Amino acid sequence: xxxxxxxxxxxxxxxxxxxxxxxxxxxxxxxxxxxxxxxxxxxxxxxxxxxxxxxxxxxxxxxxxxxxxxxxxxxxxxxxxxxxxxxxxxxxxxxxxxxxxxxxxxxxxxxxxxxxxxxxxxxxxx
Amino acid sequence: xxxxxxxxxxxxxxxxxxxxxxxxxxxxxxxxxxxxxxxxxxxxxxxxxxxxxxxxxxxxxxxxxxxxxxxxxxxxxxxxxxxxxxxxxxxxxxxxxxxxxxxxxxxxxxxxxxxxxxxxxxxxxxxxxxxxxxxx
Numbered sequence: 001x002x003x004x005x006x007x008x009x010x011x012x013x014x015x016x017x018x019x020x021x022x023x024x025x026x027x028x029x030x031x032x033x034x035x036x037x038x039x040x041x042x043x044x045x046x047x048x049x050x051x052x053x054x055x056x057x058x059x060x061x062x063x064x065x066x067x068x069x070x071x072x073x074x075x076x077x078x079x080x081x082x083x084x085x086x087x088x089x090x091x092x093x094x095x096x097x098x099x100x101x102x103x104x105x106x107x108x109x110x111x112x113x114x115x116x117x118x119x120x121x122x123x124x125x126x
Numbered sequence: 127x128x129x130x131x132x133x134x135x136x137x138x139x140x141x142x143x144x145x146x147x148x149x150x151x152x153x154x155x156x157x158x159x160x161x162x163x164x165x166x167x168x169x170x171x172x173x174x175x176x177x178x179x180x181x182x183x184x185x186x187x188x189x190x191x192x193x194x195x196x197x198x199x200x201x202x203x204x205x206x207x208x209x210x211x212x213x214x215x216x217x218x219x220x221x222x223x224x225x226x227x228x229x230x231x232x233x234x235x236x237x238x239x240x241x242x243x244x245x246x247x248x249x250x251x252x253x254x255x256x257x258x259x260x261x262x
Contacts, residue, residue, distance in 0.1 A: 005161045013158020017151065024150040028141060035137030038129045039162045041242045042169075049240075077227075079240040101236045104229045113224040114200070118168050 011043045048080045051115065053108055054092060075111040078103045135166040169241075174234050175199050177215055198234040201226040 005013070018036060021028060028036075053075050076097070078088060083102045091097045097105065106114075129137070142159050145151045176198050199220065201211060214220040221228060229237075 005157060010158050010161045010165070013154050014162060017145075017155040017158060020151055020155060021145075026145065026148060026150055028144055029137075031133075031137045032141035032144065034129060035134045036141060036159075038134045038242070039138055039166065042134075043162060043165070045240060045242045046165075077237070079237075101230075101232045102240070104227060104233050104237055106227050106229070107224075109224045110227055114227050117225075118165060 007043060007047050011040065011047060014040050014043060045079065046118075049115075050076075050078050050080045050085070050088070051111055052076045052078070052088065052092075074105060075108045076103050076105050077111055077114070131166060131170045131172075135163065135170050138163045138166060172238075173201055173211075174238070175201070175211065175215070176231055196231055197228055198231045199226045199228050200234055200237070 014036065018040070020026070021033075021036075076088075076092075079102065080088075083100075088103070091100055091103075097103055138159065142156075142163060145156065145159070176196060199211075199215070211220075211226070214223055214226065220226050
């Protein structure tokens with residue numbers, strides 16, 4: 001049995017399980033059914049979690065990158081069901097991203113460690 | 127139907143026991159459930175910690191009346207125990223420690239609510255619309 005599935009594989013498998021339980025009339029408790037639906041909701045939400053990396057380049061007063069100044073690589077975690085990519089791109093280029101409650105700004109290393117700790121070592125496969 | 131992380135984890139484990147020997151359930155479906163249990167086991171160890179930072183004077187004492195900024199960290203207790211976290215919190219190391227996501231209380235709540243955990247123990251005072259519940 002594969003214990004290292006991607007988020008999509010877990011979601012697909014749980015959806016099939018729901019159908020099988022209904023079609024085969026497998027007796028399960030109400031609490032087990034609720035837990036399965038709750039798990040499907042969370043896994044579905046995790047699929048909409050976006051992990052974005054960009055380079056914050058220090059700019060001069062004209063807004064142009066300063067030659068020789070190191071580029072600061074940053075990462076953001078956000079849920080795309082609440083925030084469309086286009087909208088994210090817009091706030092990414094403004095100061096709003098620092099304040100937007102839907103976006104957690106962090107570093108590439110921290111975002112990777114955080115997601116790996118959820119158990120999704122194969123997240124990038126998606 | 128809003129279950130906490132702990133309730134979901136416990137009930138998924140019970141469901142796994144129920145279907146484990148059921149021939150009607152495929153290996154792929156069982157594997158999906160096993161993986162879901164793993165995720166919820168990890169999530170049950172996710173902690174949200176708030177702390178305040180006051181500006182310090184030259185003697186390292188908080189300056190009275192200085193603006194106190196509230197920070198929040200999301201971290202997993204199985205990779206970072208509470209005692210170690212307290213030490214990190216009191217130093218600048220937490221800002222660079224890869225195991226702790228440092229953010230604001232508001233962002234942490236929105237993040238966890240977006241996962242679907244309205245009844246998360248760390249968010250038990252959050253209403254279904256994401257707002258703080260009034261004190262009973």
